[in-house]
Amino acid sequence: MxxxxxxxxxxxxxxxxxxxxxxxxxxxxxxxxxxxxxxxVIGMLAGLWIAIALAWPDMNLGLKATTFxxxxxxxxxxxxxxxxxxxxxxxxxxxxxxxxxxRMWSDTLSKIHFWGWQxxxxxxxxxxxxxxxxxxxxxxxxxxxxxxxxxxxxxFGANMLGTILRRxxxxxxxxIWFYIGTWVAVAMLHIVNSFAIPTSIMHSYSWYAGVxxxxxxxxxxxxxxxxxxxxxxxxxxxxxxxxxxxxxxYSYRWSIIHFWALIFIYIWAGPHHLxxxxxxxxxxxxxxxxxxxxxxxxxxxxxxGLLTLRGAWDKxxxxxxxxxxxxxxxxxxxxxxxxxMLSIKAVNAISHYTDWTIAHVHVGALGWNxxxxxxxxxxxxxxxxxxxxxxxxxxxxxxxxxxxxxLFYVIPLYTxxxxxxxxxxxxxxxxxxxxQFMESxxxxxxxxxxxxxxxxxxxxxxxxxxxxxxxxxxxGHFTASEKAEAAPLPKILxxxxxxxxxxxxxxxxxxxxxxxxxxVAIGGIIEMIPTFLVxxxxxxxxxxxxxTALELHxxxxxxxxxxxxxxxxxxxxxxxxxxxxxxYSKAGEFIYDHPFQWGSKRTGPDLARLAEKYPxxxxxxxxxxxxxxxxxxxxxxxxxxxxxxxxxxxxYEMIKAMKRLGVPYEEGYENTANKDLELQANEIRDNLAxxxxxxxxxxxxxxxxxxxQRLGKDVKNxxxxxxx
Amino acid sequence: xxxxxxxSLVVGLLFLIAFIWSVRSGxxxxxxxxxxxxxxxxxxxxxPAAGKxxxxxxxxxxxxx
Numbered sequence: 001m002x003x004x005x006x007x008x009x010x011x012x013x014x015x016x017x018x019x020x021x022x023x024x025x026x027x028x029x030x031x032x033x034x035x036x037x038x039x040x041v042i043g044m045l046a047g048l049w050i051a052i053a054l055a056w057p058d059m060n061l062g063l064k065a066t067t068f069x070x071x072x073x074x075x076x077x078x079x080x081x082x083x084x085x086x087x088x089x090x091x092x093x094x095x096x097x098x099x100x101x102x103r104m105w106s107d108t109l110s111k112i113h114f115w116g117w118q119x120x121x122x123x124x125x126x127x128x129x130x131x132x133x134x135x136x137x138x139x140x141x142x143x144x145x146x147x148x149x150x151x152x153x154x155x156f157g158a159n160m161l162g163t164i165l166r167r168x169x170x171x172x173x174x175x176i177w178f179y180i181g182t183w184v185a186v187a188m189l190h191i192v193n194s195f196a197i198p199t200s201i202m203h204s205y206s207w208y209a210g211v212x213x214x215x216x217x218x219x220x221x222x223x224x225x226x227x228x229x230x231x232x233x234x235x236x237x238x239x240x241x242x243x244x245x246x247x248x249x250y251s252y253r254w255s256i257i258h259f260w261a262l263i264f265i266y267i268w269a270g271p272h273h274l275x276x277x278x279x280x281x282x283x284x285x286x287x288x289x290x291x292x293x294x295x296x297x298x299x300x301x302x303x304x305g306l307l308t309l310r311g312a313w314d315k316x317x318x319x320x321x322x323x324x325x326x327x328x329x330x331x332x333x334x335x336x337x338x339x340x341m342l343s344i345k346a347v348n349a350i351s352h353y354t355d356w357t358i359a360h361v362h363v364g365a366l367g368w369n370x371x372x373x374x375x376x377x378x379x380x381x382x383x384x385x386x387x388x389x390x391x392x393x394x395x396x397x398x399x400x401x402x403x404x405x406x407l408f409y410v411i412p413l414y415t416x417x418x419x420x421x422x423x424x425x426x427x428x429x430x431x432x433x434x435x436q437f438m439e440s441x442x443x444x445x446x447x448x449x450x451x452x453x454x455x456x457x458x459x460x461x462x463x464x465x466x467x468x469x470x471x472x473x474x475x476g477h478f479t480a481s482e483k484a485e486a487a488p489l490p491k492i493l494x495x496x497x498x499x500x501x502x503x504x505x506x507x508x509x510x511x512x513x514x515x516x517x518x519x520v521a522i523g524g525i526i527e528m529i530p531t532f533l534v535x536x537x538x539x540x541x542x543x544x545x546x547x548t549a550l551e552l553h554x555x556x557x558x559x560x561x562x563x564x565x566x567x568x569x570x571x572x573x574x575x576x577x578x579x580x581x582x583x584y585s586k587a588g589e590f591i592y593d594h595p596f597q598w599g600s601k602r603t604g605p606d607l608a609r610l611a612e613k614y615p616x617x618x619x620x621x622x623x624x625x626x627x628x629x630x631x632x633x634x635x636x637x638x639x640x641x642x643x644x645x646x647x648x649x650x651x652y653e654m655i656k657a658m659k660r661l662g663v664p665y666e667e668g669y670e671n672t673a674n675k676d677l678e679l680q681a682n683e684i685r686d687n688l689a690x691x692x693x694x695x696x697x698x699x700x701x702x703x704x705x706x707x708x709q710r711l712g713k714d715v716k717n718x719x720x721x722x723x724x
Numbered sequence: 725x726x727x728x729x730x731x732s733l734v735v736g737l738l739f740l741i742a743f744i745w746s747v748r749s750g751x752x753x754x755x756x757x758x759x760x761x762x763x764x765x766x767x768x769x770x771x772p773a774a775g776k777x778x779x780x781x782x783x784x785x786x787x788x789x
Contacts, residue, residue: 098765171758172751181739188735192727219728239762248759256755263739267732484765 069562105162210590331367385476554707
């Protein structure tokens with residue numbers, strides 16, 4: 001057996017091989033595991049909160065932090081970066097060391113990585129509750145946190161790279177390729193999508209605008225799914241499933257092939273989030289084609305994982321861990337078939353902006369990410385503590401309850417999506433829309449309630465796991481540093497590339513981090529400069545003008561409250577949408593939108609053509625108490641908009657930032673903007689006074705009304721629009 | 725748009741370089757044994773009768789579950 005521990009049987013070194021003793025770091029693994037469980041519960045509870053709020057709006061509590069628009073990004077960020085993130089680090093730190101037969105390169109970097117990431121999460125959650133957001137999905141955290149994420153990601157990469165360079169196993173197991181691919185891609189995505197101009201320490205505007213911002217955002221957003229939720233988990237799958245089943249991967253060759261195919265194809269799938277929007281058609285088609293091609297490598301992974309259990313199905317029957325893995329892989333297959341289907345324009349025409357997207361996400365999130373994570377924890381924790389799992393029976397119950405939870409989650413949402421979409425698109429015989437938007441909402445509220453039940457079951461089942469693991473930990477004893485032995489790599493192994501820097505940097509973690517930062521920064525700069533120089537190729541519309549100062553304040557509020565999480569601003573070229581909302585949206589309308597706010601979901605109606613549809617007093621009452629103007633509404637109320645004031649001292653920085661981004665305000669506008677603001681605010685105040693409504697000109701509600709009354713106004717009043 | 729095409733191509737290029745490296749450095753020469761090797765790193769090594777700290781992991785080597 002000791003021959004198998006050696007790396008290269010062609011070695012000409014002596015048969016009495018020198019075996020080195022070293023120790024795996026289990027402490028970091030343990031801490032990442034605990035963190036993942038902790039944040040997992042918090043992130044899912046946030047999800048449960050907003051799920052309940054959709055069925056029962058009182059859950060918003062009339063408080064800023066608990067209102068849907070702010071709670072939703074807390075949920076998404078927590079489950080993605082805090083839960084899944086820590087699971088990834090836990091699994092990578094455990095498996096990478098053993099696959100490389102080397103301890104993590106630097107214990108210091110491990111500590112910085114762990115604490116840095118947890119601090120980012122904590123600061124992130126607090127900042128989101130406080131209303132600091134960049135208004136872009138899964139990229140809401142403001143610019144100081146974006147920088148912090150970059151730094152910690154570099155630390156993680158350096159630690160991984162150092163471990164790989166110091167490995168005693170020449171062959172890089174496929175899981176390691178997935179980890180490397182993850183690191184490279186996420187670094188690129190995060191940096192490009194985070195380009196923003198700060199206006200203050202916790203506020204900024206996206207570098208990009210309108211269509212371009214949409215494209216960058218969803219190039220990022222989909223690749224976040226690809227390279228944060230998929231590739232690292234595939235890597236983990238390729239390690240933990242064979243280990244748990246004690247069987248080799250069904251086809252190692254296949255795993256290599258599908259890895260390379262997957263990472264090449266995934267990057268191009270982003271535009272499938274923008275089908276039938278104002279994104280240029282060629283980009284949409286690119287997204288569709290690549291998304292469909294993606295079925296092959298994705299299913300390669302699923303089948304490879306499932307077939308690994310060939311001959312071990314009796315074990316699956318008995319072992320909860322394997323059950324979790326089987327469902328995880330199956331859910332992965334489901335989601336990676338459904339995704340490409342949703343990327344077909346004909347299907348997307350029905351599904352976009354409905355709960356189908358949410359259902360799809362959660363098949364992947366609850367099934368693939370959640371269940372794979374649970375299986376890993378059940379396998380890993382007993383091992384770290386040199387004991388057996390406390391209760392297999394309880395783990396089995398977790399499995400069944402969790403599975404039922406998933407079903408209760410997704411099936412109502414599929415139903416809701418199809419019902420709502422068909423209601424939106426139904427015409428009467430006379431050619432009028434049959435249903436008000438509100439009717440489509442009230443019809444599906446019961447399904448929202450069922451979904452909340454599903455989510456609750458899933459969380460309860462996870463708490464069962466935490467209890468089980470807690471009892472396991474209590475009865476075991478932890479090995480912080482686990483002894484291992486392996487022969488070093490033979491000296492005659494060919495080393496491709498420059499030997500010098502390789503050896504030099506191996507021993508210097510700090511220099512490694514600095515060099516990596518420089519490399520990443522150079523990459524970032526190279527990408528920024530073309531953006532400066534290349535003029536936008538979006539056809540402009542003459543009547544579209546920049547937002548006024550007051551409207552910008554209002555837009556800030558719209559973004560802060562997360563209105564885009566329920567309302568879209570993108571009328572698609574469909575008969576029913578044009579009938580319901582007005583002319584379909586053109587790319588040129590959004591050229592000053594930093595960031596774009598097209599939205600992904602219509603829990604409420606589209607707002608792209610809202611201007612002048614309702615009087616100011618309607619908006620006043622609607623924001624104060626949505627049910628008063630719209631019976632049956634599930635929208636939260638926003639009482640603080642009526643007592644908080646806008647900060648006029650911020651106007652200067654806001655205008656300056658927009659000018660830096662190329663918005664054509666006239667010379668010196670940043671100095672006179674507040675006068676402009678006063679005039680417009682007073683007008684609205686007087687308007688409201690005429691309806692017996694009393695406001696102060698600087699109340700936030702006034703600014704918000706100004707913004708809402710501007711949406712689509714320029715195009716409504718235009719006489720000749722370019723044909724697009 | 726150009727920015728994203730460029731960024732995606734750069735990432736693609738990096739992956740291509742990595743792929744070529746892997747083939748040239750012999751990573752793909754043996755695509756059979758790596759899948760089996762990972763199952764063998766839990767062997768109890770001949771350990772002295774030492775204390776709990778520093779012991780190798782699993783309580784049994786027959787089952788990995």
